[in-house]
Each structure stands twice: as structure tokens, then as C-alpha cells.
Amino acid sequence: MPELSRDEVRHLADLARIDLSDAELDHLAPQLNVILESVASIQGVAGDDVVPTSHPIPMTNVFREDVVRPSLTPEQALSGAPEAEDDKFSVPRILGDEQ
Amino acid sequence: MADTLIDFDEVVATYDPALGLEVHVELNTNTKMFCGCPTTFGGEPNTQVCPTCLGLPGAMPVVNAKAVEAAIRIGLALNCDIAEWCRFARKNYFYPDMPKNFQTSQYDEPICFEGYLDVDVEGETFRVEIERAHMEEDTGKSTHIGGATGRIQGADHSLVDYNRAGIPLIEIVTKPILGAGEKAPLVARAYVAQLRDLIVALGVSDARMDQGSIRADVNLSLSPKGSGVLGTRTETKNVNSLRSVERAVRFEMSRHAAVLDAGGSILQETRHFHEADGTTSSGRPKSDAEDYRYFPEPDLVPVAPSREWVEELRGTLPENPTAKRARLQEEWGFSDLEMRDTVGAGALSLVEETVAAGASPQSARKWWLSDLARRANDAGVELAEVGVTPEQVAGVQRLVDAKTINDKLARQVFDGLIAGEGTPEEIVAARGLAVVSDDGALSAAVDKAIETNPDVADKIRDGKVAAAGALIGAVMKEMRGQADAGRVRELILEKLA
Numbered sequence: 001m002p003e004l005s006r007d008e009v010r011h012l013a014d015l016a017r018i019d020l021s022d023a024e025l026d027h028l029a030p031q032l033n034v035i036l037e038s039v040a041s042i043q044g045v046a047g048d049d050v051v052p053t054s055h056p057i058p059m060t061n062v063f064r065e066d067v068v069r070p071s072l073t074p075e076q077a078l079s080g081a082p083e084a085e086d087d088k089f090s091v092p093r094i095l096g097d098e099q
Numbered sequence: 100m101a102d103t104l105i106d107f108d109e110v111v112a113t114y115d116p117a118l119g120l121e122v123h124v125e126l127n128t129n130t131k132m133f134c135g136c137p138t139t140f141g142g143e144p145n146t147q148v149c150p151t152c153l154g155l156p157g158a159m160p161v162v163n164a165k166a167v168e169a170a171i172r173i174g175l176a177l178n179c180d181i182a183e184w185c186r187f188a189r190k191n192y193f194y195p196d197m198p199k200n201f202q203t204s205q206y207d208e209p210i211c212f213e214g215y216l217d218v219d220v221e222g223e224t225f226r227v228e229i230e231r232a233h234m235e236e237d238t239g240k241s242t243h244i245g246g247a248t249g250r251i252q253g254a255d256h257s258l259v260d261y262n263r264a265g266i267p268l269i270e271i272v273t274k275p276i277l278g279a280g281e282k283a284p285l286v287a288r289a290y291v292a293q294l295r296d297l298i299v300a301l302g303v304s305d306a307r308m309d310q311g312s313i314r315a316d317v318n319l320s321l322s323p324k325g326s327g328v329l330g331t332r333t334e335t336k337n338v339n340s341l342r343s344v345e346r347a348v349r350f351e352m353s354r355h356a357a358v359l360d361a362g363g364s365i366l367q368e369t370r371h372f373h374e375a376d377g378t379t380s381s382g383r384p385k386s387d388a389e390d391y392r393y394f395p396e397p398d399l400v401p402v403a404p405s406r407e408w409v410e411e412l413r414g415t416l417p418e419n420p421t422a423k424r425a426r427l428q429e430e431w432g433f434s435d436l437e438m439r440d441t442v443g444a445g446a447l448s449l450v451e452e453t454v455a456a457g458a459s460p461q462s463a464r465k466w467w468l469s470d471l472a473r474r475a476n477d478a479g480v481e482l483a484e485v486g487v488t489p490e491q492v493a494g495v496q497r498l499v500d501a502k503t504i505n506d507k508l509a510r511q512v513f514d515g516l517i518a519g520e521g522t523p524e525e526i527v528a529a530r531g532l533a534v535v536s537d538d539g540a541l542s543a544a545v546d547k548a549i550e551t552n553p554d555v556a557d558k559i560r561d562g563k564v565a566a567a568g569a570l571i572g573a574v575m576k577e578m579r580g581q582a583d584a585g586r587v588r589e590l591i592l593e594k595l596a
Contacts, residue, residue, distance in 0.1 A: 071146060
């Protein structure tokens with residue numbers, strides 16, 4: 001199984017908006033590889049007859065009727081927000097662009 | 100720094116454009132994609148949110164059946180196959196407009212795939228191949244504070260309203276559209292216009308580009324003419340009117356050509372479109388799909404629409420747009436050119452509704468394509484958003500037919516309608532616009548015109564009837580336009596017989 005490179009770990013950290021120092025990268029990259037190896041051992045157990053699964057129960061089409069249910073009040077919605085202004089969530093300056 | 104541009108004619112002489120369009124349609128379901136919060140536009144901030152659409156821990160999404168139904172109907176109307184089994188996926192990215200830190204979307208298993216839409220461009224039919232139409236959710240709305248005029252650059256902090264987060268979206272993606280050449284800007288515009296008409300006919304969205312319920316992303320690349328090799332593309336995001344779609348394609352073609360001509364290469368990136376001057380500016384480098392680390396959404400079970408359901412929904416589809424255009428042209432007795440202009444102006448359904456409200460097809464066409472089209476163009480809005488409804492146009496035409504007003508006064512009635520002064524009748528009364536057909540007042544004005552223009556009067560007496568125009572003009576001026584020109588002519592000729 002190919003090893004996760006230091007650059008890949010740095011890229012993943014970037015995507016996750018985690019700022020890692022060089023020392024932390026040196027420390028964490030090998031650890032991540034150990035985790036991946038452990039998880040990979042599952043592949044040895046799963047035979048060709050086991051399809052990749054995204055949900056443990058084989059069911060489909062669980063739908064909801066298009067009927068309005070009560071929403072939260074703005075006070076409730078914002079109660080856990082570190083900062084709010086004009087009934088909106090206040091977030092720090094956004095670096096980068098919209099997705 | 101202003102971009103260097105190449106004249107459009109030169110661009111198409113040297114390069115082949117490849118277009119791709121991604122259109123997001125916001126559905127008009129009562130509730131959001133995965134929760135029961137209402138979807139009404141324009142609510143007070145954060146009044147249409149719940150633990151699910153705020154991404155609070157432990158909240159579980161459940162799919163809105165009506166949104167799946169709308170997705171399937173859109174797919175069928177676009178001649179797509181409908182997946183027998185498909186899943187939602189998480190698109191992972193960190194941006195405050197998605198409180199969950201992922202958008203629930205579909206990745207490699209879209210609900211609709213492999214379709215097409217036949218688009219009319221200046222009388223030619225152009226087949227636009229559809230790659231996929233998939234279900235996803237809209238994001239929240241950010242307001243940037245502290246920078247210049249709401250721009251993200253230089254902002255100090257941002258405020259987020261999540262009312263829109265979780266509203267069902269259908270994203271419709273075309274395959275690369277090749278071979279459009281110089282018509283590429285028109286093909287892009289016609290595709291979005293006719294897709295919008297289809298969405299309106301399906302009744303699945305408000306389809307208001309000005310309110311963002313239909314948004315287009317325009318992908319464009321150029322390749323040296325005849326090379327057949329696709330160039331590097333840019334993606335201009337959130338182009339929000341038909342006119343802008345056309346302008347964005349035109350601008351990007353000229354900009355790409357200038358970069359390529361100078362020996363440079365196009366950066367694969369997203370671009371922002373600027374309504375004011377029709378230009379685009381650099382956004383962010385386009386992320387690779389793998390950076391979104393898509394994986395199947397474990398909180399939702401697969402969607403497997405039964406073939407019976409799909410066929411039942413096929414039965415609810417509106418008339419095929421191409422067949423419908425042919426039928427309307429026949430019913431209205433329009434020439435090919437008249438029909439093409441009507442479709443090109445985005446006036447087809449407006450004329451249809453105006454005719455349904457009682458106006459003759461020719462009068463409906465006349466108002467929408469001349470006076471109202473000019474106003475829409477001046478205001479930089481779509482015809483449908485000019486501020487006059489088809490019913491009102493039919494009402495104005497009724498007043499013209501009844502000779503209460505003439506065409507010139509009708510324009511003033513439109514002024515009043517756009518200013519929200521009431522019904523056509525109320526505006527005529529309030530503004531005192533009714534045509535004067537009282538012969539007493541007209542007669543006096545005619546006498547005055549004859550008196551002040553003796554030379555003209557003499558010519559008419561000598562049988563030069565064509566000279567009457569000058570006197571009619573004088574009388575109309577005297578009556579401030581509120582006279583029946585035909586009656587004025589009769590009076591002049593009677594008096595000078």
C-alpha cells in the first residue's frame with residue numbers, strides 16, 4: 001500500500017484549514033500512515049462478494065412530504081453562535097473565494 | 100489592469116470556441132431539500148432555519164419527495180435517462196456559507212443523465228447535449244462588512260443568513276458544446292432562455308434570474324481553428340441574466356484569444372462577471388474534484404425511483420417546446436421572422452399570456468418587441484421583469500381598440516404601469532390621457548391650425564392632400580397628443596374641401 005507523502009498530508013491539512021508546522025508534519029505524517037495501514041487490514045477480510053457499503057441497512061427511498069415544519073427563532077438559531085449581528089451569524093474575515 | 104481583448108470577428112476567424120453551461124435551478128418546493136423549513140424568498144434573516152440546515156450535531160436530513168419528483172420531471176423534459184438507483188454525496192469544503200462544512204450533492208451517480216435540449220438560434224436548431232442533472236442544496240447568503248461596497252476583498256468580517264441554505268437545487272450540466280463558432284454567445288443565451296422556458300412550463304421553479312432562482316456558470320475554452328483539441332477553460336460564475344450570459348461568452352472569447360495570441364496560456368480558474376461593464380475578473384484557481392473529497396452521504400439512503408413512478412411523471416410533462424413553438428406560430432399566423440424575433444427576445448410566453456388575456460397576437464407582439472423591449476434594454480433587465488404584466492398589456496390594447504387612447508398615449512400608460520400607478524384605466528383617468536374625440540374641441544384646434552398655417556391650408560385647398568400631415572401635427576401638438584389623428588384628418592379635409 002502506497003505511503004501518504006508529507007506533501008499529501010500538508011495538502012490535506014490545507015484543505016481542512018489546519019495550519020501545521022514542519023515539526024508537526026514530521027510527527028503526524030507517519031502516524032496517519034499507521035492509521036491507514038490499520039484500516040487497510042479490513043480489505044484483507046472483505047472478499048469480492050462484499051460490495052462497498054455507504055449505509056448499513058439495505059433500504060431506499062426514505063422521503064419526507066413537502067410540508068412546512070416550524071423553524072427555530074433567530075434567537076434560538078443564534079444562541080450557539082460566538083458572534084452575531086443583525087440576526088446574522090458573524091464570521092471572521094473570509095480569505096479566499098466562494099466555492 | 101484592463102484585459103487586452105481581440106476583436107470578436109478575428110477571434111472566430113482564428114479559434115473554435117467550446118462552451119459548457121452549468122445551470123442551477125432553485126426549486127419552488129414549500130420546504131427545503133432535507134428539512135421542513137420554508138423556502139419563501141425575502142424572509143427576515145435566520146427565521147427559516149432548523150438544526151438540520153444549520154448543521155447542528157445530531158440533526159438528520161430526510162429527502163423532500165417533491166424535490167425528487169421535480170428533478171425527475173426536469174430530467175425527462177431534457178430527454179435524460181433516469182437513474183434506477185443513485186446516492187447523495189458529501190462535497191467537502193470549508194466556507195461559512197455552508198454551516199455543515201460540506202454541501203450535500205450528488206457526485207458520480209446523478210439522478211438524470213445523457214439528455215439533450217434542441218435550441219433555436221436565429222432559425223437554426225442547435226442540439227445541446229446534457230451530461231447530467233443532479234440534486235443538491237443551496238448555500239447561505241453572506242454579506243461582507245467593512246470593505247468597499249460589500250466586496251469580499253478588504254472586508255473586516257462577514258454576516259451570514261442561512262435562510263437559503265438547504266433550498267433544493269437542480270444543477271443541469273451540458274456536455275462541451277462544439278461547433279457554435281461565431282454563434283457561441285447566442286447559443287449560450289438561447290440555451291439558458293429555452294431551458295428557463297422549459298422550467299417555467301414544468302412549474303418547478305420561480306425561474307427568476309434576477310432573484311437568483313436560475314443561475315448560470317459559463318465554461319469557455321478556445322482551440323486553434325480546426326485543431327479539435329480542447330483548450331484550457333475558465334468558468335465564469337453566477338451570470339444572472341440572459342443578456343449577461345451572451346456578454347460573458349463574448350468577453351471571455353475575446354480575452355482568451357488575446358492571451359493565446361500573445362503566446363500566453365489560459366489559467367484554469369473561476370471568473371467573476373461584472374454586470375456594469377460586461378467584463379470578467381479573476382476568481383480562484385479551479386479546485387480539482389478530488390480536493391472536495393466526495394464520499395457517499397451516510398445519513399441518507401439511496402434514491403431508487405421505480406419505473407412506474409418515472410412513467411407516471413412522464414405523463415405530467417408539458418408540451419415539447421419545439422412542437423409548442425410550431426403550434427403557436429400556426430395559431431398566431433406569425434411569419435418565420437416574426438416568430439424568431441419573438442423567441443429571440445424571450446417574449447414567447449409573454450405574448451402567449453397576453454393573447455390569453457384577450458389581445459390580438461400582432462398587438463401583443465408589437466408591444467413586447469418594440470416599446471417594452473426598449474424599456475427593458477434601457478433598464479438592463481429581462482423583458483419579463485420590465486414591470487408590466489401580460490394582463491396589463493392586454494388591458495392597454497383594449498383601450499387602444501376602443502379608441503380611448505392611441506398608441507402614443509399608450510406609451511404614457513406604460514410609464515404609469517411601471518411607476519405602479521394602478522390599472523390602465525385608472526392611469527388614463529388620473530393622467531387625463533383619454534383621446535379627445537369631442538368634435539367641438541377638435542374643431543377649434545383645427546381652425547386654429549388652419550389660421551396659423553395659411554400656406555399649408557392653401558396647398559390642401561389646391562388638392563395637395565399630402566400636406567395635411569403638417570396641419571395634423573399642429574393640431575396634435577395643440578391637443579398634447581390626445582386627439583384621434585384619423586378624426587383630425589377628416590375634419591381638416593372637410594373644412595378645406
